[in-house]
Amino acid sequence: MASGWARDGAVQDQIDASIEDEVARARSRLGSGESAMTCDECGGDIPEARRKALPGIRLCVGCQSALEEQETTSNGINRRGSKDSQLR
Template identity: 80%
Template structure:
């Protein structure tokens, strides 16, 4: 149910587009190819189970956790013409 000047289904289209953007962002960050035997950051050995579970892995668990903690995450707010973004 859309209101005002928007057509029916416009809100769902925005939600779908936001979800698709986030899926594409996550897929772009996936590693691919040959897994490293040693971490690119600290040079510690990467366990074989991790290398098999995650193709293309380049970091040990500790370095990967540190990297993910540093990364900024999207706020989860839809900025595509939402009323909230227009009020700011």
């Protein structure tokens, strides 16, 4: 695919680099080490099954869910926003 001044394969290299970055980011979020017995956020007990399933876990299910919901709402990008606003 010709793309002006870019060398052949540059687009695929960029795609590969983006994928590698996302995999590295996801791996960095995985816990490791010993899990906490109580939640760092609310102080509630963390069930043994959760501690065994997720090494290094520090939050109970409720606090983890709230954290993930907050992350998804604050990091969400409406890529169609500008396009939609132009159509109105």
